[in-house]
Amino acid sequence: MAKTADPDKAAQKTAPSQTSTGLPREALSPEDYHELLMQLYLARYFDVRLIKEKKRGRLRGTLYSSHNQEAILVGALYALKSTDWISPIHRDMPAFFLKDIKAGWDNPDRLGMSIEEVCSQVWGRVDSPGRARDNWSHIGSRANKIIHSTSMLAGTIPVAAGVVYADRLDGGDAVVVTFNGEGSTSQGVFHEAVNFAAVHKLPVITIVENNHWAFGTPVELECPTPDVADRAKGYGIPGFIADGQDVLDVYDKVSMAIDHARSGKGPSIVECKTFRAYGHGDHDDDRAAKYRPDDEVAKGRSRDPIGVMKNQMIESGMLAKKDAMAHPAEGKGAGEVTDHDFPEKVVKYLSAGVDFALKSPVPDAEEALKWVFAEDED
Amino acid sequence: MSAAAEAAVKKNYLTGLKEAMYEEMERNPDLICLGEDIGLLGGAFGVTDGLMDKYGKERVIDMPIAEAAIIGAGVGMALNGKTVMCEMQFIDFISCGFDQIVNMAATFHYRSAGEVSIPMVIRGPAGGYGGGALYHSQMNEAWFCNSPGLKVVCPSNPIDAKGLLTAALRDPNPVVFYEIKELYRNRKMEQELETGDDCIIPLGVARIAEVGSDITIVTYGNPVHFSLKAAEKLKAQGYSAEVIDLRSLVPLDEDTILESLSKTNRLLVVNEAPMTCGFAGEVMARMGRKGFELLDAPPARVTRTDTPVPWAKPLESTVLPSVDDIVNSALELIRY
Numbered sequence: 001m002a003k004t005a006d007p008d009k010a011a012q013k014t015a016p017s018q019t020s021t022g023l024p025r026e027a028l029s030p031e032d033y034h035e036l037l038m039q040l041y042l043a044r045y046f047d048v049r050l051i052k053e054k055k056r057g058r059l060r061g062t063l064y065s066s067h068n069q070e071a072i073l074v075g076a077l078y079a080l081k082s083t084d085w086i087s088p089i090h091r092d093m094p095a096f097f098l099k100d101i102k103a104g105w106d107n108p109d110r111l112g113m114s115i116e117e118v119c120s121q122v123w124g125r126v127d128s129p130g131r132a133r134d135n136w137s138h139i140g141s142r143a144n145k146i147i148h149s150t151s152m153l154a155g156t157i158p159v160a161a162g163v164v165y166a167d168r169l170d171g172g173d174a175v176v177v178t179f180n181g182e183g184s185t186s187q188g189v190f191h192e193a194v195n196f197a198a199v200h201k202l203p204v205i206t207i208v209e210n211n212h213w214a215f216g217t218p219v220e221l222e223c224p225t226p227d228v229a230d231r232a233k234g235y236g237i238p239g240f241i242a243d244g245q246d247v248l249d250v251y252d253k254v255s256m257a258i259d260h261a262r263s264g265k266g267p268s269i270v271e272c273k274t275f276r277a278y279g280h281g282d283h284d285d286d287r288a289a290k291y292r293p294d295d296e297v298a299k300g301r302s303r304d305p306i307g308v309m310k311n312q313m314i315e316s317g318m319l320a321k322k323d324a325m326a327h328p329a330e331g332k333g334a335g336e337v338t339d340h341d342f343p344e345k346v347v348k349y350l351s352a353g354v355d356f357a358l359k360s361p362v363p364d365a366e367e368a369l370k371w372v373f374a375e376d377e378d
Numbered sequence: 379m380s381a382a383a384e385a386a387v388k389k390n391y392l393t394g395l396k397e398a399m400y401e402e403m404e405r406n407p408d409l410i411c412l413g414e415d416i417g418l419l420g421g422a423f424g425v426t427d428g429l430m431d432k433y434g435k436e437r438v439i440d441m442p443i444a445e446a447a448i449i450g451a452g453v454g455m456a457l458n459g460k461t462v463m464c465e466m467q468f469i470d471f472i473s474c475g476f477d478q479i480v481n482m483a484a485t486f487h488y489r490s491a492g493e494v495s496i497p498m499v500i501r502g503p504a505g506g507y508g509g510g511a512l513y514h515s516q517m518n519e520a521w522f523c524n525s526p527g528l529k530v531v532c533p534s535n536p537i538d539a540k541g542l543l544t545a546a547l548r549d550p551n552p553v554v555f556y557e558i559k560e561l562y563r564n565r566k567m568e569q570e571l572e573t574g575d576d577c578i579i580p581l582g583v584a585r586i587a588e589v590g591s592d593i594t595i596v597t598y599g600n601p602v603h604f605s606l607k608a609a610e611k612l613k614a615q616g617y618s619a620e621v622i623d624l625r626s627l628v629p630l631d632e633d634t635i636l637e638s639l640s641k642t643n644r645l646l647v648v649n650e651a652p653m654t655c656g657f658a659g660e661v662m663a664r665m666g667r668k669g670f671e672l673l674d675a676p677p678a679r680v681t682r683t684d685t686p687v688p689w690a691k692p693l694e695s696t697v698l699p700s701v702d703d704i705v706n707s708a709l710e711l712i713r714y
Contacts, residue, residue: 159451161447374550
């Protein structure tokens with residue numbers, strides 16, 4: 001399977017072409033492009049709104065910002081069917097409500113979490129899908145086909161493999177997309193799980209969000225090859241590389257990986273090249289400003305996924321420049337951006353979730369002792 | 379052979395396990411088995427012998443040497459509606475899959491607020507006395523008793539092996555199942571076995587292996603048999619020991635122990651694992667509190683020394699509990 005060797009080159013040819021390129025994006029309509037842009041706004045607004053709420057003292061716990069990495073979530077999830085599974089980790093918080101959101105933002109039957117549920121989780125309220133028992137992204141939903149993660153990175157990849165093994169045994173055609181950082185690819189369980197999936201040709205798509213920093217350790221000290229996707233060679237599976245700033249390129253590569261998986265050819269790795277905008281968590285912002293060189297950060301943040309998508313839409317005539325300027329969220333940090341930089345639909349949608357969460361009660365203390373064991377069904 | 383005629387045959391511990399596997403594979407089409415060498419070979423010790431031929435390689439999976447993947451993939455299958463049996467080739471190797479057990483499987487029901495349960499048995503050959511040395515002799519059950527959300531089971535005879543494994547395979551929770559490999563093919567303790575529902579031994583119910591009145595010896599696994607031998611020796615000296623086989627550690631049958639103590643007023647706990655933070659200490663702590671008024675002597679324990687299990691015979695014998703260790707501790711307590 002071919003891979004794009006140079007992500008910058010891929011970035012240059014992302015505008016929909018008049019002549020067929022054979023890329024999956026050709027099946028997308030202008031409405032899809034607008035929807036993708038709107039979802040990028042929603043993911044970004046979720047991130048900056050939470051940072052603001054935390055600064056106002058209304059939020060406890062740590063925020064793991066997905067700022068500058070939203071195209072990976074939006075592009076990958078847009079390539080999925082409702083009945084596919086996902087496995088997000090800490091930096092993928094928007095994935096919980098973005099899953100299957102293309103079935104309708106307010107569609108109660110879509111197979112994803114509602115914004116109310118996700119906000120309730122963020123605020124530690126009882127309407128969280130996990131009733132606020134574990135924090136931040138450690139939620140899941142069997143009903144919505146979202147795997148519950150732990151803090152042990154790469155630990156959900158074998159679980160994902162087991163999920164689709166069972167699905168295949170039952171005659172299903174579901175794939176699973178697992179989201180991981182480049183740091184987690186050094187874990188032993190990463191190897192064990194991808195190896196098992198490759199042996200059994202399981203439909204497991206392992207997305208590696210290569211944001212160049214595993215907490216405080218640069219990728220050069222995590223991975224000996226220039227591309228993390230090269231790890232795929234050892235398993236005899238495709239290693240795609242996507243421009244993680246470009247939602248369309250992510251959509252293309254993940255769609256190819258899904259086609260490969262759904263046709264029975266097995267797993268693949270999709271490395272999405274990106275850059276972490278802030279610290280590992282908000283507790284790390286100050287130190288990250290010191291351990292990462294300024295010019296590296298400036299370069300890594302120079303291609304905002306919202307701006308990249310807007311430019312492609314302008315070039316292809318889907319978006320007027322004037323309309324693109326109406327909501328200039330791109331290129332702005334959480335401290336600089338205001339609600340006016342976002343479409344009203346996005347602000348309203350998330351605000352309803354926040355309002356709901358703030359009214360949702362905290363769990364009763366007695367719940368701490370519940371659900372250690374499942375009762376016998378007999 | 380008819381069921382009745384078959385039941386009349388005495389069978390060993392390993393056969394008990396094997397029958398439980400076959401019967402549950404037949405009863406529950408959603409039961410999947412994962413492990414190293416469990417298919418083509420039929421398992422290092424033969425517990426799954428012939429299972430792949432009968433039920434196919436999709437339900438009996440020969441896994442790579444990758445315990446985290448074995449357990450993790452099993453969790454995923456359970457998350458998606460299956461019942462799972464994961465074989466550890468030796469229970470010592472369970473440490474390679476530790477995170478998937480204690481952080482993934484054990485906590486799933488809790489952190490999903492009851493949405494997900496993980497019906498899964500992680501079973502494997504355990505215990506010393508066979509010259510297995512450091513990495514083929516362990517009893518590491520305390521690690522998992524200390525991890526909420528796991529049940530922990532250890533049968534000492536063929537009836538319990540079959541009955542507890544059947545119960546474990548029908549339990550909605552992850553169960554870590556310790557098989558005593560030294561007993562697998564022990565012919566002296568062969569027993570007649572029941573079939574299906576009739577064979578089930580519920581988890582959390584202890585067994586009184588020997589009735590007595592002077593001292594209560596609480597134990598499980600191979601030391602049940604050492605304790606029974608110790609009880610014989612004590613009888614020769616005029617003392618009557620009650621031996622309780624716990625069968626499952628989590629959940630723990632406290633009532634049976636308390637009832638026994640109300641009669642004997644003396645508690646000796648024997649486990650094959652090392653002393654510090656071993657399960658014997660847990661039994662002593664609970665009985666020291668709940669049974670304080672019943673006790674006429676401070677509870678005692680016989681355990682492995684706080685060392686690894688060495689290989690050469692005199693070294694191995696030095697660190698593992700013996701019949702004489704049990705007799706000596708019992709006499710101390712009786713004469714207190």
